[in-house]
Amino acid sequence: MANIVIFCILAVVILGSAIMSVMTTRIMRAATFLLFVLFAIAGIYILLDYTFLGAAQISIYAGGITMMYIFAINLVSKNILQGLVERFKGTRVFQGALISLVGLGTVVMVFVKSQFITRFTTVEDVEVPMGQIGAALVGSDKYQYVLPFELISVFLLACIIGGIMIARKEDKK
Known part of the structure; x- marks a missing residue:
């Protein structure tokens, strides 16, 4: 509780x-x-x-x-x-609400078609060992995450360098 x-x-x-x-x-x-x-x-x-x-x-x-x-x-x-x-414009609020409703409808449709809720409630309580989680995080095989992690770190480094370059620009006023 x-x-x-x-x-x-x-x-x-x-x-x-x-x-x-x-x-x-x-x-x-x-x-x-x-x-x-x-x-x-x-x-x-x-x-x-x-x-x-x-x-x-x-x-x-x-x-x-x-x-x-x-x-x-x-x-x-x-x-x-x-x-x-x-400023909030009425058309933008309406477009945002419409896109949100379409997204919500898509998620609900995927949940209903995949029977996610019934599968989730019938699954046994199986604990994943920490060694398996660690191997998935640092492994480079299929369904392992070291390559996406490295790509994201390179992307974040590029963002930091871009932020520094934007900050160093002189105002030409």
Whole structure:
């Protein structure tokens, strides 16, 4: 019963922070709300007894990626961010709602056709050993993750270099 209450609290934190991250007009507040989302997701991992994934979530995403976002925000010129205010237009809100409904319909259709919920409720409680998770994370065979991890690290390095180049540009005013 306590797990359900904790899960509900974490779910409310995730949904509320995600909505606030998207709806706020201040970019630093959006990054802060994103940090709350990532910490709450780590809490769900820990609640499910995946302490390794919870620790990885905190150290990599909440610690590393969010800090990189904050550094990129601070590197961008203040003049660019000061006048940045997006106004809501009725057509854009309608288009966004329509695309969201199409996406929700697609997800529901995939769940119904794949019988995901019935398969999920009938699966036995099998614990995956930590050695198998570690081998999947650092292996290079099929369904293992070292190559995507390396590609993402190269991509993030390119983003950091791009952020530094943008920050170093002189204003020609």
